[in-house]
Structures are given as C-alpha cells and as structure tokens.
Amino acid sequence: MKTSKLLLSFLKEYEVKHVFGLPGETSLSLYEEFKGEIQHILTRDERNAVYMADAYAKLTFKPGVVEGPSVGSVYMIPGVVEAHKSSTPLIIITTDTMLYGEKLNYLTALDQTSIFKPITKESITVTKPEELAHAIRRAFRLATTGKPGPVHVRIPSDVLEGEIEKDKITMLKAQKEFSRYPAYRPIPDSQTIDMVTDLILKSDFPVLICGQGALYSMAWDEVLELAELLGIPVGTTITGKGCIPETNPLSIGVIGGRGGTSFSNGIVENADLVILVGSNTDSANTDKWNIPPRNKKIIHIDISEAEIGNNYDSVNVLGDAKATLRLIIDNIRRRGLPARKNIFLDRSKFEEKIREISEEKREVVNPLKFIRELWSLTPDDSVLIADPGIGAIYTSAFYKAKRAGRYFIFNYGLGGLGYAIPASVGAYFARPNSLIVSLTGDGSFGFSAGELETIKRVNANVVIILFNNGGYGWIRAEMSINYGDVVGTNFSSPDYVKIAEGFGLSAYRIAKDEEIVETLRSAIKNTPSLVEVIVEPEDKFVPPVTHWVRSIKTKDTKVVY
Known part of the structure; x- marks a missing residue:
C-alpha cells in the first residue's frame, strides 16, 4: 500500500471529514487519495487554511486537519502560532522534499522541524513509510489530551510516495478515543475538592470567571448548575464567551481588558473570591492582571500545570474543567445547600x-x-x-x-x-x-x-x-x-x-x-x-x-x- 493511501485511511479511522489546504509539488501523491469520505477544501493561502482548520476544531470538538506542501509550510506559521497560543488541537501535515534535499539546495527544501518545533506540542518527522501509523497515532493523542494544541507531522515526498509491505500495514491501529477532545478528563484528589468547596461556601460574594478552557472542556452545563446552585455571578473572558447564556440574570458578561465593561469589571472588583475556570490569565483577559487584582482570594481550575497559579497567588486545582466542577457540585449537594444571601446584580x-x-x-x-x-x-x-x-x-x-x-x-x-x-x-x-x-x-x-x-x-x-x-x-x-x-x-x-x-x-x-x-x-x-x-x-x-x-x-x- 502506498504511504499516501495509508495516511488517508488512518484519517478516516480518526473520523476526519474535512482537510483544509492547497497542493504543491511535494504533495501530489496525497492528492491522488483525496476522494470519497474525506472532503478536501481548497484554499488560496496556507495561513488561511490553518485558520479554517482552527475554527473547525473549535466548533466540532475534533482536531482540525490542515495540509500544505514544503514551499507553503512557512506561510502556515501565523496560523500555527495562533493555534498554539490558543490551545487549538490541530493536525498539521506538511510534505517535504527528500530530507537530504536541503543540503543539495533542492528547490523548496528547508528545515521544517526547526520552524514548527517551538510553536507546536510536537513536530514529528516520518523518515520511512513504516513509521507513518505510529506518527499519526501520536499526533492525535498529543493534540487531544492535557492542554490541547497543534501537532506537526512532516512527511518527505519520497516517503509519501513509498510503499508499505502488506504484513506491516496493520501492526498499529488507530486509537479512536483520540478522535475528539477532551479525550480524557483528569480530576483532582478528594482533599483538594473538599478544600475548594469550603472556600466557596465560606465566601460572601464569589464570582466565576470562565476562560476558553471551559469551552474546550464543554463545561457550560456545570458552570450554569454551580452558578444557580449558589447564586454565583458568572463572567467570561473574551475567548471564553459562551460559557453561560448572557441573557441569564447571573451572567455579568465579558470581563477584563478587552470587552469588559464598567458593570462586569466592577462586579469582579467587589468579589471576595474569584474562581477562575480554564483561563490562562493572559494580559488582555486580565487587563494586565488588574481584573481580577492580584490581592484577591483566587481559586484557579485548569488542566494545564503550566497555567494554574502562573500569574496569581491562587489555590490551584489541576484537572479538567467539566469533571472538576462536577465534583465540586456533587460535594456541595452532599453537604446540603448553605445559607447565603442572594447576590443582587443591579445593572x-x-x-x-x-x-x-x-x-x-x-x-x-x-x-x-x-x-x-x-x-x-x-x-x-x-x-x-x-x-x-x-x-x-x-x-x-x-x-x-x-x-x-x-x-x-x-x-x-x-x-x-x-x-x-x-x-x-x-x-x-x-x-x-x-x-x-x-x-x-x-x-x-x-x-x-x-x-x-x-x-x-x-x-x-x-x-x-x-x-x-x-x-x-x-x-x-x-x-x-x-x-x-x-x-x-x-x-x-x-x-x-x-x-x-x-x-x-x-x-x-x-x-x-x-x-x-x-x-x-x-x-x-x-x-x-x-x-x-x-x-x-x-x-x-x-x-x-x-x-x-x-x-x-x-x-x-x-x-x-
């Protein structure tokens, strides 16, 4: 079987329906296989192809797949950096000349790995046809677990056009559980859940602030349930917009430096406890760490060990947003509802x-x-x-x-x-x-x-x-x-x-x-x-x-x- 055919077969196993990109000389054998179940969307620019895949991934909760030829790989960079910074799960497939082509001054040859390594979760080079299955499995697994993000797969044209011996084709199967994200939902230990539950129940004016991680986790049902259970106001960062219907009386809208208003930011200022859910607490969302201010008592729930407590002295809860909020809600219900004053939001x-x-x-x-x-x-x-x-x-x-x-x-x-x-x-x-x-x-x-x-x-x-x-x-x-x-x-x-x-x-x-x-x-x-x-x-x-x-x-x- 040709490597290009095996690649498309594997993508089908991972429930891929659309691939965004445009052809080049190093990817011609791949285009022979674009037919049937996978629809190729021809774009006019490689950067824009990545942007298309980025939005597709955000809305389908499946990794977006984008492909481009060697000469177009450098045009992908702005889109890949955006996906990397916003933790969008993408599979970025670039074809290449033969790997030694750069030393020969082969037209379009360049060191793709050095370019993509710092802006992806990993850059994987397939050096022979037999490695392809392992590379694609690894790419989907990395893209959809932990803090999601883009993964780069580099396939030289001689490898893409090569053939795999029949007895080696079925050695590794697709891991279908990584076809969607979040593929797994890690949770914190029970002692941590008890600690943050106590903090929430003892506060007089807690506020939930949901970032984009809460959307990636599909945690909006739990956000609304916790908010209505305790009467907690809910704000979002600009990228977390949608974590609660903003027609709900508990919604205060977007907060922070971009899109935050005098009303929403004022509510955060008056809170005695801020619960951050899936937020990377970047400079724009926090107005350079003034909203919430750093002197607030803060609980930070996030799946990324790099993000929790990164910019605030917070109580850190490492875990998937949806699964962690569910544990907190269940813990509160087991204890019985607390007696608390209704929080009145005069807007x-x-x-x-x-x-x-x-x-x-x-x-x-x-x-x-x-x-x-x-x-x-x-x-x-x-x-x-x-x-x-x-x-x-x-x-x-x-x-x-x-x-x-x-x-x-x-x-x-x-x-x-x-x-x-x-x-x-x-x-x-x-x-x-x-x-x-x-x-x-x-x-x-x-x-x-x-x-x-x-x-x-x-x-x-x-x-x-x-x-x-x-x-x-x-x-x-x-x-x-x-x-x-x-x-x-x-x-x-x-x-x-x-x-x-x-x-x-x-x-x-x-x-x-x-x-x-x-x-x-x-x-x-x-x-x-x-x-x-x-x-x-x-x-x-x-x-x-x-x-x-x-x-x-x-x-x-x-x-x-």
Missing part, C-alpha cells in the same frame, strides 16, 4: 447608559447600535467570528450569548489580523446549517481577501461584516490615546462592495444607522454576502478597552464603557 443604570449611547447619532454608523441590531436579527444558533478591532470588542461586550456553547470565536491567542474571513469557511463546514457571521475590518480584509473566492466556491452561508474606519484603527487608538500623535495607520478605502461583487458575493454598504436593519436582512437572506459598515476609528468612539478608558484625557471623547 439598570449601566444598561440605560448603553441604550442611550446606542441611540446617539454619529456622522457615520454607530457600532454599538449596529451590534444591537445584529443581535436582534440573527438566529440563536448563529456563529460569530471576529477579528481584533471594532468587531471583536463590540461583539464581546454587547452581543449577548443567546445560549451556552461554542458560538463565538475570537483569535486572541495571538491576536493577528486577517483571521475571521478564512475562519468562517472552517466554521461553515463545521456548522453547515448555521448562519456564520464574520466580523472583520478594512485592515484585516487586506490579509485575507482572496478567500472570498473560496467562500463563493463552496457557497458558504456566511455574512461578512467589514467595518471600514479608513486604517488600522486599533493601532491608531493606541497611538492617539497614549501618545497623542498618529503616524502610519491610515490608508485609502477601495470600493469593497465592488470587490465583493467581483468575487460573486452579494454586497452592500451601510453609511448611516437608518440603513442597518433592512440591509442586514438582505445580507442574511442572500448569502454569501459582504456588508461594508462605515464607522469612526476607535480613538473617536472608544470601545470598552479598559486601558484606553483609563487613559482618556479629553471629556469630549465618547467612551462606551
């Missing part, structure tokens, strides 16, 4: 302030108004993917999660531009019956415009919202608010509507608030589509980014916080 003043700001007329579109209208028009099972910038911040803060689960994707592992458009393709294949809303900006659009062709070719049920503020608005705001001057951030605006139409998409432009509702209805009805939304840059209409809010010096600057 009326905050919500009235936000309503007033959303109705305020601007010279162009009010982004807060836009997000609130988008919320009212999209189905409950819609998936929203947002690039850093206006789309991510307003969506995280003001588009309330209508149900619990993975319905929001923000690439704040690394936070690079150009994620949302290609990721929407992966989301479409993961959730083909859901509306996919891709919120991008004019800065991000330049990174990924080519994938409009992919979106049209696969006829994805995608609405692209392109916020046009005439430049790199986030960096402009950093410059303007913190330094006063703006240099090198503004650029001209091409006709995005014509560009989208040229790719075959339905295309629209919204320049004032009165156009929002009818235009969105048309765009949702006529997918795939793109809607250009004319807005002010972030330094003119400041979104809830905590360090910006603190730094504003002029009273006439509008702040949405």
Whole structure:
C-alpha cells in the first residue's frame, strides 16, 4: 500500500471529514487519495487554511486537519502560532522534499522541524513509510489530551510516495478515543475538592470567571448548575464567551481588558473570591492582571500545570474543567445547600447608559447600535467570528450569548489580523446549517481577501461584516490615546462592495444607522454576502478597552464603557 493511501485511511479511522489546504509539488501523491469520505477544501493561502482548520476544531470538538506542501509550510506559521497560543488541537501535515534535499539546495527544501518545533506540542518527522501509523497515532493523542494544541507531522515526498509491505500495514491501529477532545478528563484528589468547596461556601460574594478552557472542556452545563446552585455571578473572558447564556440574570458578561465593561469589571472588583475556570490569565483577559487584582482570594481550575497559579497567588486545582466542577457540585449537594444571601446584580443604570449611547447619532454608523441590531436579527444558533478591532470588542461586550456553547470565536491567542474571513469557511463546514457571521475590518480584509473566492466556491452561508474606519484603527487608538500623535495607520478605502461583487458575493454598504436593519436582512437572506459598515476609528468612539478608558484625557471623547 502506498504511504499516501495509508495516511488517508488512518484519517478516516480518526473520523476526519474535512482537510483544509492547497497542493504543491511535494504533495501530489496525497492528492491522488483525496476522494470519497474525506472532503478536501481548497484554499488560496496556507495561513488561511490553518485558520479554517482552527475554527473547525473549535466548533466540532475534533482536531482540525490542515495540509500544505514544503514551499507553503512557512506561510502556515501565523496560523500555527495562533493555534498554539490558543490551545487549538490541530493536525498539521506538511510534505517535504527528500530530507537530504536541503543540503543539495533542492528547490523548496528547508528545515521544517526547526520552524514548527517551538510553536507546536510536537513536530514529528516520518523518515520511512513504516513509521507513518505510529506518527499519526501520536499526533492525535498529543493534540487531544492535557492542554490541547497543534501537532506537526512532516512527511518527505519520497516517503509519501513509498510503499508499505502488506504484513506491516496493520501492526498499529488507530486509537479512536483520540478522535475528539477532551479525550480524557483528569480530576483532582478528594482533599483538594473538599478544600475548594469550603472556600466557596465560606465566601460572601464569589464570582466565576470562565476562560476558553471551559469551552474546550464543554463545561457550560456545570458552570450554569454551580452558578444557580449558589447564586454565583458568572463572567467570561473574551475567548471564553459562551460559557453561560448572557441573557441569564447571573451572567455579568465579558470581563477584563478587552470587552469588559464598567458593570462586569466592577462586579469582579467587589468579589471576595474569584474562581477562575480554564483561563490562562493572559494580559488582555486580565487587563494586565488588574481584573481580577492580584490581592484577591483566587481559586484557579485548569488542566494545564503550566497555567494554574502562573500569574496569581491562587489555590490551584489541576484537572479538567467539566469533571472538576462536577465534583465540586456533587460535594456541595452532599453537604446540603448553605445559607447565603442572594447576590443582587443591579445593572439598570449601566444598561440605560448603553441604550442611550446606542441611540446617539454619529456622522457615520454607530457600532454599538449596529451590534444591537445584529443581535436582534440573527438566529440563536448563529456563529460569530471576529477579528481584533471594532468587531471583536463590540461583539464581546454587547452581543449577548443567546445560549451556552461554542458560538463565538475570537483569535486572541495571538491576536493577528486577517483571521475571521478564512475562519468562517472552517466554521461553515463545521456548522453547515448555521448562519456564520464574520466580523472583520478594512485592515484585516487586506490579509485575507482572496478567500472570498473560496467562500463563493463552496457557497458558504456566511455574512461578512467589514467595518471600514479608513486604517488600522486599533493601532491608531493606541497611538492617539497614549501618545497623542498618529503616524502610519491610515490608508485609502477601495470600493469593497465592488470587490465583493467581483468575487460573486452579494454586497452592500451601510453609511448611516437608518440603513442597518433592512440591509442586514438582505445580507442574511442572500448569502454569501459582504456588508461594508462605515464607522469612526476607535480613538473617536472608544470601545470598552479598559486601558484606553483609563487613559482618556479629553471629556469630549465618547467612551462606551
């Protein structure tokens, strides 16, 4: 059997239905096998292929599989780094020239292992056909256990085109339990569960804060059960959005430096105990470790020994989020419900302030108004993917999660531009019956415009919202608010509507608030589509980014916080 055929056979055993990538000279024999049960999604750029697989993995709870040729391996790096930083389980397959080809100056040959080793859980090189089964088993096992993440498998073309002797083909079988994540759910010991239960029951004002790890663990049922059992308010980080329906009265929304509001961050400030669940406590989610502040009493539940207690002096609980919360809930129920005061969350003043700001007329579109209208028009099972910038911040803060689960994707592992458009393709294949809303900006659009062709070719049920503020608005705001001057951030605006139409998409432009509702209805009805939304840059209409809010010096600057 040819190695390429065995590879596809193994992927089928691991329930792989889609592979994202594009061909090259070193991968031609692999393309002979792409037929039948596994659908290959042709992309226009290797980085974008990784972004597609990343979103696919987040929404299916299966490792995303991406492949690329030797020459394209270096283009994958931004996507792989994002997956590594955000702990997304991916199987990254790159083909290569013969391994000695680099010493011969063989065209496209390079040291892939040195490139991928520091940005994956492991980089595996298959040096002969008989090693393939072991390599694929190891890749899926590593990607789906512990703290999940990407694994790189490098296959030279002479190995891929080689043959395996019949008596060696069936020596190692696929380990099907690693087809999905989390493949295993480690739990803490009973003494630790007793200790954290005591801390929770003795506190007067505990708050749960859920990070993306709680979503990876599918812990939203346990989060809601614990919250309702004890009346605990629940906030999430921007990447953990969806751990609780934000229409629930116990939800305080997103907290932290990006998407956190005066209401949600204020609740955390007043808490006497913070329970972190599946959070890597990075600088953005915690506003550089000010939310929660480091003087708080903190319990940190996480599957990663590298993350628990990494940035806070906390009570550390090493274990899977869902399984650990279940043990805590069961322990509380065995002890009987405690007598505690109801925690009253008075959000009326905050919500009235936000309503007033959303109705305020601007010279162009009010982004807060836009997000609130988008919320009212999209189905409950819609998936929203947002690039850093206006789309991510307003969506995280003001588009309330209508149900619990993975319905929001923000690439704040690394936070690079150009994620949302290609990721929407992966989301479409993961959730083909859901509306996919891709919120991008004019800065991000330049990174990924080519994938409009992919979106049209696969006829994805995608609405692209392109916020046009005439430049790199986030960096402009950093410059303007913190330094006063703006240099090198503004650029001209091409006709995005014509560009989208040229790719075959339905295309629209919204320049004032009165156009929002009818235009969105048309765009949702006529997918795939793109809607250009004319807005002010972030330094003119400041979104809830905590360090910006603190730094504003002029009273006439509008702040949405």
